[in-house]
Amino acid sequence: MSLIIQNITKHITLTPEEQLLFLSKTETHTFKAKTILLNSGQICKHSYFINSGILRSFNINDNIVEYVLSFACEGWWIGDMYSLISQKPGNLFIEVLEDAEIVTLSKENQEYLYAAIPKLERFFRILTENSLVANQERLMDNLSLSAEERFEKFRRKYPTLLQKIPQKQIASYIGVTPEFFSKMKSKLLRK
Numbered sequence: 001m002s003l004i005i006q007n008i009t010k011h012i013t014l015t016p017e018e019q020l021l022f023l024s025k026t027e028t029h030t031f032k033a034k035t036i037l038l039n040s041g042q043i044c045k046h047s048y049f050i051n052s053g054i055l056r057s058f059n060i061n062d063n064i065v066e067y068v069l070s071f072a073c074e075g076w077w078i079g080d081m082y083s084l085i086s087q088k089p090g091n092l093f094i095e096v097l098e099d100a101e102i103v104t105l106s107k108e109n110q111e112y113l114y115a116a117i118p119k120l121e122r123f124f125r126i127l128t129e130n131s132l133v134a135n136q137e138r139l140m141d142n143l144s145l146s147a148e149e150r151f152e153k154f155r156r157k158y159p160t161l162l163q164k165i166p167q168k169q170i171a172s173y174i175g176v177t178p179e180f181f182s183k184m185k186s187k188l189l190r191k
Contacts, residue, residue: 004049004103007075011126012119021116025109031096038094044083046104050076053100054164057092058172068173071097071158071165077127097165142175147184150174 004026005019014022028051031037038044040059048055055078057069069092072078083090084107096102105113114121141150151174155162162170171181 003051003075007049008123012123014117018117022113022120025113026103026105028101028103031100031102033096033099035096036093037096038080038092040091040093041089043087044080044090046106047077047079047084047110048094049103049105050074050078051101051103053096054098054161055094055096055100056169057094059091059093066172068169071161071173073161081128081131147174147176147180148188151184151188
């Protein structure tokens with residue numbers, strides 16, 4: 001069974017025919033590291049499921065400072081939710097950090113699948129709810145936790161990423177400068 005079907009069947013049951021229909025509406029692509037799948041200002045037309053590799057979503061402010069919103073690794077979904085749902089230009093970039101195999105599902109095909117397989121609406125509602133909960137938790141963490149506590153949460157959420165992605169991106173994700181992050185990490189790893 002494909003990884004994306006395994007992901008779906010954690011929440012809903014699809015018949016073999018429904019699985020085939022779902023897969024027929026997706027496309028699988030391979031991308032090299034540093035490929036930008038979505039630019040800020042574009043309308044997000046796809047949801048991305050990661051079969052392998054690592055992606056990130058981020059924004060760049062007027063001072064050319066990057067703010068990492070999320071990372072996604074094998075078995076995770078990523079997209080610009082605001083843009084995908086509203087079909088308005090978004091403010092996120094989505095970049096491949098490590099060579100990746102990605103399954104894309106267009107907004108158009110997703111809508112088609114809602115009509116053809118209504119229980120997929122439940123699946124994508126659960127994904128959206130989980131994303132909303134994670135974003136709210138992240139916002140509250142940024143308001144109430146210390147940098148050290150945010151780093152510990154990052155380590156628990158993304159245990160394999162510490163050695164795979166640049167430290168400046170981890171620093172951006174937890175909301176500190178790369179210099180502060182380097183000192184903090186050294187101190188924490190000595191404990």
